[in-house]
Every structure is written in structure tokens, then in C-alpha cells.
Amino acid sequence: MYLSAVSPVMNAVGDMTLSEKGISSAKVILTGFVVVFAVLVLLICIIKIYSAIVSRAQRSGVRVKKKKSPEKPLPAAAPAVAEEITPDGDPDHVPEEVVAVIAAAVAVMYGGREKVRIKSVKRSGAKRSAWANAGVLENTRPF
């Protein structure tokens, strides 16, 4: 039948002695390990080198452009928002408005059916700002 079209069944079992099997596997493991790592390490080096070249080229390109057309200095950026100083001097203090907003969001998530009690609201130690988090979420949503 069509099996013959797929391929003749090959010699599967018992042709090799135990030592031949050992040698064959050691050969494949060693070659595989060395070649895969060697090729990928080579790629790492090359990526690093060309990234460095590209970024240097682009940086110098930008510098040259700047020299050619000196722009007027931009008006000083708005002063960075100073860390909120709270009445009790506690940097972890969460303003009441924020607690109200969080409570509202929690209530919406629970569908307003269940009674929800919020025991504490703590400032998280997140390194990203809310905007950065929103950006990350936006980028990772397709996955």
C-alpha cells in the first residue's frame, strides 16, 4: 500500500553493540553541544560588535548634525515633580483621592455584587511609573 511511498522501514533494532551505541551517542552529544554553543556564541560576539558599531555610527551622525545646525536651546523643561510631601511626612502615604479611585476600580472589577473590604493600600515598590507600565501592557497585550 502507500507505506512504500512514505519510506521503507529502516533497520531499527539491535544492529549496534552496546559500545557502538555509547560511541555514537557520545559523538552526537559532544558535536551537538560544541557546535550549537560555538555558533550561538559566535553570533553573540558578532551582534555585540555590530551593535556597538551601529550605535557609535549613529551617535556620531547625530553629533555631526547638531554641529551643522545649532538649534536654539529649548526652554528649560518643567521642573521634575517633587516627591509629594505628605502631611505626616510619610513617603508611603497614599492620598485619600487615590484610595477612593482604587476602591472604585476594585468595586467595578467585582461587578458590584459582592461586598468588598479594602484592608490596606500600599505604595508598591515598582520601579516603573504608571505610564511605563501602561506602555509595557500595551506592547505585551498581543501575546
Next chain:
Amino acid sequence: MEIINGFLDAVKGIYESSGLVNLNWQNYAMIAISCVLLYLAIKKQYEPLLLLPIAFGMLLVNLYPDIMSPPNVELLTQQQADAAGFNTAGHAAQVINGVTYYENPTYGGLLYYLYQGVKLGIYPPLIFLGIGCMTDFGPLIANPKSLILGAAAQIGIFVTFTGAIFLGFAENEAGAIGIIGGADGPTAIYVTTKLAPHLLGSIAIAAYSYMALVPIIQPPIMKLLTTKKERSVVMEQLRPVSKLEKILFPIIVVIIIAIFLPDAAPLVGMLMLGNLFKESGVVDRIAKAAQNELMNIITIFLGVTVGATASGTNFLKLDTIKIIVLGLIAFCMGTAFGVLFGKIMYKLTGGKINPLIGSAGVSAVPMAARVSQKVGQQENPGNFLLMHAMGPNVAGVIGSAVAAGVLLNVVG
């Protein structure tokens, strides 16, 4: 009377050619298995884009085995030709032992022709073309060290090769079984068609099943091998990668891999061509066609015909069970080695790398990266590992293609 006899003969002919007479118990068992797979694809949505066509191909070939039959040439004597109503004029004749036989070519089954794309190694590289169009190598370029994790996850392939050899498989078969550990369907199919085509059905089904089961198989291994502290590492944000770097990447990678490992060139070449379509930004139409229409069409052909290699007599063997077990071992080992190398990198970088991204070194894009993200968030809900895990994940695609090249070279 003649009419009734003709009618009875026709009914008899139909009955004799029907599955009721021609199918054996293995076919019925496979029909049942394919129905279970259809259920898993439709109801449980386990990789339905692949599992559904595979399961249906399996169903079709077991209902009507001739759908995979190759073209043939039947030899008929003049008498037989007359009896069959076959006009011998214009047909080639052979004389064997003084008897003239006329050649009557028969055509192959539908799936036999579609299967040629698998057999000749055409479909897997075309799928890679589409994958290339959809892949963003940015995270890998930003953090090239993740290539190490993509390489580490391939160790499972070679260790499983040993297991398969000692279980009595021939070298070429062991190579094809080991590649399941790469968790890359097209690569597994490509290597199997070159090394051990008779195992294609079981290997493809094992590979795709484990890829669908990534979210179930990987987390326990990841948790077992890492401490809570390691899992909660928050990684630094990746640097932005310029467009020029992204455009140069596919060109450089293909040059290096094709020079050093020509056997991997068809897979890596197509992957990088697709990626260049995407990153160059000048062939938008082609990029869209490659990742949508072309990829969808090839997926249909590949799925149905791979499923159709799983005929009852071919699939229901002890070897299939061995392959499925070895495949699982390969997969778990790949995950484990990825995580272990992640731990080494955690130590070497002074705790900057979360070892969980190591498990994404098995290809299975983007599922494995999603699993790293999920397990990381179980420890720290504010931790976003996804983009960091995409680095090893796409490195895994390159890594398994390189591993495939090694296997083809060493045991092919």
C-alpha cells in the same frame, strides 16, 4: 432479470470497496483517536490551528487509506484489458515471458500529492518564512546573551538521542526523535522527513502535542529548579534597538549560519528572509502575504498530510509509545537545561537575570515566553518578564535550527 443482476453486482461492488470490508481494527482505533484529538482541538482549543487539520487528516486516511496511495502502473494482459473495458491503444506495452502486458497508469490519492511538500522538505521552510515575518528579534539584539539560553535548551535534543539509541532505535531515527526536544514543529518535521520519514506521523504528533502542553509541562520544572528569590528577580528594561540593527541582524545571521552549517541554511535562510521582509519595511505586501495567506495555506497542507501519515498500521506500534515518552523527556530536559543555564547566568550577573526566562529557550514561540511571564508574575505581579523571555525564545528558534543542522550532518 438482467437489470436486477446488474443492480446486485453494483451493490456488491460498492460494499466490497467500502470501509466495512477494507478497514482493519487499527483503522478503527485511529478513527477513535482522531475523534478525541478533534475534541481537544475544538472544545479544549489545544493548538487548534494545527491539531484540527492533523486530526482530520488522520481521520481521512484511516477511513480511506487510498487517499495517500502513490501513483502506480498496473500491467494488464490483452484479455484483462478487454474484461476491464480498457482501451490498450496508445498505451506502452511490455513483453514479459512472451506475454504482452499493457501499462495502465493509476493516479495517486489527493493527500499523496499534497504530502510531497512535506516529503521534499518544502513546507517547513515556508512556515519559517512566515514565522520570520512575525518575529521581532529586538529583545535578542538588545540582550544577545539570551542566545546562550537558546542553546542550552537544545541540550535535551542530544541527551534524548542517547536515550533513543539505547532503546533500540537506529541513529537516524534517534536523531529525529531527539529533535522533538527543540519544541519546534516545522524543524521536527523537516529533520524527520530527512532522517526517518517512516516515523513522521508519531514524531509530528508528539511534537505538536507537547507544544500545546507547554503551559502544563513547563511550570512544575521551572518551580522545582528555582528558588522563590530567583523567581522574583525584576530585570532591567531592555535598551531600545535601532532600525538599522534590526535590518542587519537577519543578513548577518544567515551569512554566519549558512557558511558554518549549510544543513541549517534552508530553515534559517527562510526565517531570516521573512524577518528581513518585515524589518526592511519596503516590501510590506510580501511580508503580509508570507505571514498570512502563505502561512495559512501551508499550515492546512502540512497539518492534513502529517495527520495522514498516521495510518493505523503505521502508528499503532510500540515504537510510537516509546517516541511519545522520549519526546516528553526531550522536552522536559530542554526546559530544565534552559532554567539551569538561567541560574548560572543569574549567579554570574550577580542576580540581574531571572532564571525563569531560561525555559523560554525551547522554541515554542511565543507560548514558552508567556509561561515565563506567568510563572514570574505568580511571585511578583508587577514583574514583566515577557519581553526578556522573548530573547531566549527567538534564540531557541535559531538554536533548534542549528541543532537540526548538526543532526542532519552527523547522522544524516
